[in-house]
Amino acid sequence: DQQVKQNSPSLSVQEGRISILNCDYTNSMFDYFLWYKKYPAEGPTFLISISSIKDKNEDGRFTVFLNKSAKHLSLHIVPSQPGDSAVYFCAASGGSGNTGKLIFGQGTTLQVKP
Amino acid sequence: EPEVTQTPSHQVTQMGQEVILRCVPISNHLYFYWYRQILGQKVEFLVSFYNNEISEKSEIFDDQFSVERPDGSNFTLKIRSTKLEDSAMYFCASRREGVGEAFFGQGTRLTVV
Numbered sequence: 143d144q145q146v147k148q149n150s151p152s153l154s155v156q157e158g159r160i161s162i163l164n165c166d167y168t169n170s171m172f173d174y175f176l177w178y179k180k181y182p183a184e185g186p187t188f189l190i191s192i193s194s195i196k197d198k199n200e201d202g203r204f205t206v207f208l209n210k211s212a213k214h215l216s217l218h219i220v221p222s223q224p225g226d227s228a229v230y231f232c233a234a235s236g237g238s239g240n241t242g243k244l245i246f247g248q249g250t251t252l253q254v255k256p
Numbered sequence: 257e258p259e260v261t262q263t264p265s266h267q268v269t270q271m272g273q274e275v276i277l278r279c280v281p282i283s284n285h286l287y288f289y290w291y292r293q294i295l296g297q298k299v300e301f302l303v304s305f306y307n308n309e310i311s312e313k314s315e316i317f318d319d320q321f322s323v324e325r326p327d328g329s330n331f332t333l334k335i336r337s338t339k340l341e342d343s344a345m346y347f348c349a350s351r352r353e354g355v356g357e358a359f360f361g362q363g364t365r366l367t368v369v
Contacts, residue, residue: 185360241312
């Protein structure tokens with residue numbers, strides 16, 4: 143039951159260019175979406191989030207776009223830096239009796255080449 | 257900056273043994289969670305805890321698992337009789353009241369041999 147999907151296991155971009163990571167979801171009850179960054183042997187680190195009442199949220203180099211009709215969100219990183227190389231997880235929460243649990247996608251490994 | 261801390265960072269245990277994974281959530285947070293990540297797979301929700309009781313649990317969280325908040329600061333996950341398939345990274349997370357992001361600890365790598 144893959145309610146949150148990240149169809150690209152990996153992405154490689156050149157330093158200074160834009161990185162676009164994609165995520166699709168199936169559960170229309172989700173109302174809050176998050177992106178986490180993860181390095182090996184560390185816990186997920188929160189990057190940016192978006193509520194379902196918005197279609198865009200920006201924080202510095204990071205922008206998240208939400209297309210509710212398509213049940214799709216994306217994370218844009220501009221400009222990409224070598225330190226951005228990590229695994230990026232999309233996560234979603236929501237629904238009745240929401241306890242705040244997060245449903246994660248499989249992750250996308252981003253490599254930013256100098 | 258406040259953070260979620262987990263101990264130990266790595267635990268090796270014999271199959272059938274009990275293990276307790278420990279977490280200290282961020283002090284003013286009210287929601288607590290355990291997640292796990294089997295090697296090469298996605299992060300999976302195990303259980304959420306609020307107001308001193310389990311608020312939701314996944315199918316993974318069977319009778320072998322239990323959680324406890326024994327005092328005002330610690331949050332523990334106990335696995336009563338470990339199985340080989342329990343080998344994974346276990347992450348504790350906490351969240352403040354209202355809508356917002358969860359903050360994760362650095363994880364405990366559990367290896368069952």
